Amino acid sequence: MRTRCRAWRREGRLALVPTMGYLHAGHLSLLEWGRGQADRLVASIFVNPAQFGPSEDLARYPRDLERDAALCEKAGVDALFCPEAEEMYPAGYQTWVEVTELSQGLCGASRPGHFRGVATVVLKLLNIVRPHLAVFGLKDYQQYLVIRRMAADLDLGVEIVGRPTVREEGGLAMSSRNTYLSPEERQEALVLREALREAERLVAAGERDAASLTTRLKGLIAARHRVRLDYLELRDAGSLEAVSCLDAPAVLAVAARVGATRLIDNTLLVPGSAAGKA
Amino acid sequence: MRTRCRAWRREGRLALVPTMGYLHAGHLSLLEWGRGQADRLVASIFVNPAQFGPSEDLARYPRDLERDAALCEKAGVDALFCPEAEEMYPAGYQTWVEVTELSQGLCGASRPGHFRGVATVVLKLLNIVRPHLAVFGLKDYQQYLVIRRMAADLDLGVEIVGRPTVREEGGLAMSSRNTYLSPEERQEALVLREALREAERLVAAGERDAASLTTRLKGLIAARHRVRLDYLELRDAGSLEAVSCLDAPAVLAVAARVGATRLIDNTLLVPGSAAGKA
Numbered sequence: 001m002r003t004r005c006r007a008w009r010r011e012g013r014l015a016l017v018p019t020m021g022y023l024h025a026g027h028l029s030l031l032e033w034g035r036g037q038a039d040r041l042v043a044s045i046f047v048n049p050a051q052f053g054p055s056e057d058l059a060r061y062p063r064d065l066e067r068d069a070a071l072c073e074k075a076g077v078d079a080l081f082c083p084e085a086e087e088m089y090p091a092g093y094q095t096w097v098e099v100t101e102l103s104q105g106l107c108g109a110s111r112p113g114h115f116r117g118v119a120t121v122v123l124k125l126l127n128i129v130r131p132h133l134a135v136f137g138l139k140d141y142q143q144y145l146v147i148r149r150m151a152a153d154l155d156l157g158v159e160i161v162g163r164p165t166v167r168e169e170g171g172l173a174m175s176s177r178n179t180y181l182s183p184e185e186r187q188e189a190l191v192l193r194e195a196l197r198e199a200e201r202l203v204a205a206g207e208r209d210a211a212s213l214t215t216r217l218k219g220l221i222a223a224r225h226r227v228r229l230d231y232l233e234l235r236d237a238g239s240l241e242a243v244s245c246l247d248a249p250a251v252l253a254v255a256a257r258v259g260a261t262r263l264i265d266n267t268l269l270v271p272g273s274a275a276g277k278a
Numbered sequence: 279m280r281t282r283c284r285a286w287r288r289e290g291r292l293a294l295v296p297t298m299g300y301l302h303a304g305h306l307s308l309l310e311w312g313r314g315q316a317d318r319l320v321a322s323i324f325v326n327p328a329q330f331g332p333s334e335d336l337a338r339y340p341r342d343l344e345r346d347a348a349l350c351e352k353a354g355v356d357a358l359f360c361p362e363a364e365e366m367y368p369a370g371y372q373t374w375v376e377v378t379e380l381s382q383g384l385c386g387a388s389r390p391g392h393f394r395g396v397a398t399v400v401l402k403l404l405n406i407v408r409p410h411l412a413v414f415g416l417k418d419y420q421q422y423l424v425i426r427r428m429a430a431d432l433d434l435g436v437e438i439v440g441r442p443t444v445r446e447e448g449g450l451a452m453s454s455r456n457t458y459l460s461p462e463e464r465q466e467a468l469v470l471r472e473a474l475r476e477a478e479r480l481v482a483a484g485e486r487d488a489a490s491l492t493t494r495l496k497g498l499i500a501a502r503h504r505v506r507l508d509y510l511e512l513r514d515a516g517s518l519e520a521v522s523c524l525d526a527p528a529v530l531a532v533a534a535r536v537g538a539t540r541l542i543d544n545t546l547l548v549p550g551s552a553a554g555k556a
Contacts, residue, residue: 095432
């Protein structure tokens with residue numbers, strides 16, 4: 001993979017789309033965008049053990065490599081990189097990357113070590129493929145900021161691109177984990193997107209107070225029995241610092257368990273603007 | 279620097295010798311070796327704040343850029359990279375690399391955070407220069423192992439080379455910090471090398487027990503009033519795990535304060551072999 005990518009990199013622009021597989025329309029939109037930006041497009045599929053906690057869903061994370069490979073081929077992927085865990089983390093492996101501040105709070109609080117695992121594996125993939133640009137989905141907004149910061153801090157010389165969340169009909173953010181949901185859970189999960197839309201409406205109507213905004217939205221979510229809120233927070237869109245008054249672009253980020261499935265979503269709230277972007 | 283090195287890398291082999299400046303014969307031996315191995319040779323001088331503890335000698339660390347530049351030119355260095363701390367760690371910087379196991383103990387115990395700072399800055403330098411090989415001195419043996427492990431774990435595709443310690447007449451290991459020593463301290467500091475030589479003799483004579491070896495050497499060092507031992511330990515030469523019986527190559531590593539100056543040295547002990555290598 002390294003040798004092939006080195007040759008491609010010399011001939012033109014090279015894009016990487018790192019994924020954990022079980023591809024959905026969100027991934028395909030990243031591949032499509034990367035395809036349009038580069039001469040060569042590499043996708044990776046690696047369900048990275050280092051970003052799962054001990055009680056999380058590593059073992060049952062959905063996998064379908066045959067279907068994924070067909071989708072990648074159709075999307076114009078030039079090479080699909082699917083390393084084994086033993087290749088990425090051989091015996092004696094002990095090097096970890098941390099992006100300290102951006103990894104605090106939100107998913108970093110709910111999933112200790114998660115962003116350390118994410119940053120480390122993405123750095124490894126970037127070092128193997130050495131793309132000119134790498135494309136990530138903005139559903140994982142905190143992840144996008146962590147990776148962008150890492151790339152800048154470590155002088156990687158790679159462009160990190162975040163692309164808008166793709167949604168199912170009804171508004172549920174695309175996620176490989178949606179496959180875990182029962183029909184009832186899928187119905188109740190829509191409240192996450194509804195809460196974000198409600199926030200966009202309230203902000204468009206002049207709401208600026210974070211506490212009053214989040215209290216109202218938490219009330220909406222609490223009405224659904226199958227949905228247990230993990231967090232719903234307004235954070236600065238660049239630094240992820242807590243925001244009490246919306247006077248600069250902020251991300252409203254939400255995470256919840258729907259049944260046994262953990263889902264996340266977010267929207268960008270810009271004071272004076274009517275709609276979110278992510 | 280990145281642009282120039284990218285062009286050089288395409289034309290032939292590129293070597294990097296990272297230093298903190300105030301060059302001595304040890305550095306020059308690294309430059310000479312790099313010069314012989316590569317078509318282009320880059321040296322860096324950066325007194326890296328991230329690898330100094332709050333009570334350490336960052337502010338008074340010796341600097342003489344003019345002299346260093348002349349020495350580099352004479353050594354055939356093609357480019358000398360001397361970034362400012364504000365360029366390497368701009369406001370908002372927050373990404374750190376840790377090599378967890380090899381950074382434990384020895385200098386990692388005496389200098390908390392030291393190897394995190396070393397690994398991070400070396401990764402940044404490697405990412406900017408992207409050399410085919412990078413050359414380090416084996417006086418900093420633990421540092422060499424940490425960097426070599428990081429390069430392998432993070433798939434950097436760079437060769438990490440360790441070169442033998444260069445010594446002053448009398449045997450004191452070359453170090454920029456030797457300039458701190460008074461004539462009396464310099465004389466007493468020789469006991470560190472004497473202890474390592476004594477260890478080599480004892481091992482050649484059949485000694486295999488780590489405790490009896492280190493007890494004897496500590497006695498030698500304790501006889502010098504100006505020398506306060508930090509550590510003297512026998513560790514596996516590859517993993518740095520503690521060794522109780524010398525049945526595989528091991529490093530005998532020593533650190534001590536001589537007056538106010540912290541010095542380190544080491545030797546490689548190979549059972550069945552008469553002399554150390556580092």
